[in-house]
Amino acid sequence: MTGGVKLAPSILAADFARLGEQVREAEAAGADSIHIDVMDGRFVPVISLGTPIVEAIRRVTELPLDVHLMIEQPERHIGAFMDAGGDVINVHVEATRHLHRIAREVRGRGKLAGGCINPGTPVSALESLLPELDQVIVMSVNPGWSGQKFIEGALAKMRRLRQMIDDAGLAAEVEVDGGVTVSNAPVCAAAGANSLVAASAVFNDSASVTENMARLREALAAGAK
């Protein structure tokens, strides 16, 4: 951790032919959790991965698995992702009418419940759910792909959510997801995000996972001074 800010590498940009190795490298480099992006080709245009990958990752790391469900009718699938080893089950408010019920079901199984909002969704969509949530995810790209540009408007949403959570005396984490880089990581932390998801900033061809994680940590430490 750097100044209390956690890093959650997203495997979406990893080399899937070497997935176990890449997850182990991220863990050794000090990742706080592993973010797993599940896409169904309906809620978002593309299909990514499902429960077999979550099970496989569960076998190679002790880290919490932060499962980000970008799927329609998430209520049909949350049990399977918890059975597969997911620790934090993140569901989009846009994907269900019943996030409150889902969050209670997730917590009822001793897991952590997350609620996510797309760039076009206001923070008010999460307001009355905050007591039921362990984490909120502010999307700073439109979900579907790694490597997109950070949407600046997400910063105000992080600030607002952090304030709402603190004012209510709640403990939910604020996670930012999409377009996080060495440049904007400290800005996100200053806006109240205490967990940063990063796919292409961690898994890329320009440097190793270890080097990329170290650069993010250094940027956060410098920004925190």
Ligand code: DX5
């Ligand atoms: C976007 C996913 C993100 C994605 C982030 O649909 O939810 O988790 O992997 O990728 P980067 O960090 O490359 O923007």
Ligand code: ZN
């Ligand atoms: Zn994600």
